[in-house]
Amino acid sequence: MGPVNGHAVYFGWAGRHRRSLFNTLGGLGESMRKKTKATSVDIAYRAGVSQATVSRVLRGSPLVNIETRKRVEAVARELNYKVDRHASSLRTQRAGCIALLLFEDPTPDESHINPFFLSMLGSITRACAKHGQDLLVSFQQLSDDWHADYENSMKADGLILLGYGDYLLYQSTLDRLVDQGTHFVRWGAVLPGQPFVSIGCDNFHGGQLVGEHLYSVGRRQVAFLGGASTSCPEFFARYRGCGVALHDLGVTMDPALQVDAESSEEDGYAAAQTLLSRGLPFDAIFAASDLIAIGAMRALAEHRLRVPDDVSVVGFDDIPTARFANPPLTTVYQNTQRAGEMLVESLLRQIRDEKVESQMIPASLIVRKSSGEVVVEAAEE
Secondary structure (H helix, E strand, O other): OOEEOOEEOOOOOOOHHHHHHHHHHOHHHHHHHHHOOOOHHHHHHHHOOOHHHHHHHHOOOOOOOHHHHHHHHHHHHHOOOOOOHHHHHHHHOOOOEEEEEEEOOOOOOOOOOOHHHHHHHHHHHHHHHHOOOEEEEEEEOOOOOOOOOOOOOOOOOEEEEEOOOOHHHHHHHHHHHHHOOOOEEEEOOOOOOOOOEEEEEOHHHHHHHHHHHHHHOOOOOEEEEOOOOOOOHHHHHHHHHHHHHHHHOOOOOOHHHEEOOOOOHHHHHHHHHHHHHOOOOOOEEEEOOHHHHHHHHHHHHHOOOOOOOOOEEEOOEOOHHHHHOOOOOEEEEEOHHHHHHHHHHHHHHHHOOOOOOOEEEOEEEEOOHHHOOOOOOOOOO
């Protein structure tokens, strides 16, 4: 408040006490009231609810019904109410902030960000804003001591982890986070017995969709580019899903047609060169990611193999460049918008000490020109 007769005046009262004071001060009190910041008490009075209900709405609690929430939010906007984050954090011992730890990936440019995670990053940002949370984004290298406790330092109330490299090496650090009681959720494979919360794609079913599709376009010798071991469980699940689908259709995937590759165009190119050097026949490539697929198509072109006439190619992720590849890439779509929302919602529930379980989002096949046309088999006479 500004000075009155040379003295600073502070108002700490609420409700009727504040109103009676303004009535006593008359016109001066009226002008000062207009300049006073709205409080949760003001919102409660105008909305016809308790102050506790206002607090629940402002911190995004699911315990308030939609009608009441909308009424409180409308009054808050009308009063131009702003949450005092510092005071709130002192009361709740929470920072009102989520930390996103994004692990670097090999890229040809200086970004070191897998493009698949860019759209998810946007979704996470919007979800945090929706729930009134700040977002701290930190780029990490797997060699760093990235598991330092953000919560004890009050930098953030919890962590979202994107990317990880070798899962077996990464898992021990996740176990340490569990032991120290850190609130965190990760994007990645959902596996039995995990003591932490994961949000991931149904990679096995995505692989099945690819196997069934390649069979429908007449392909029987399917190569796989990507890791096929427990060190990379997402890629491994895609490989197994494709193999099971083909097996159910009477086709066996040849292990000699599998080549390890990380998710980059360079690795895709190198893996395809390795595959070609083995001299084994193949008529399709299932790449564990779109980046691997795009690199593989370049290697095929250098060997004068046409896509899809000679070799069908299918990727996984549906990154933006997949539709602009030449030819446009058939791939498996993961709903990154929903994934980002689920990551934030799951973490906030953990922070509120609510029960949270790992979840998988469904996979869907996006058919484009790189895999070829469906072969219609002639009916037997």
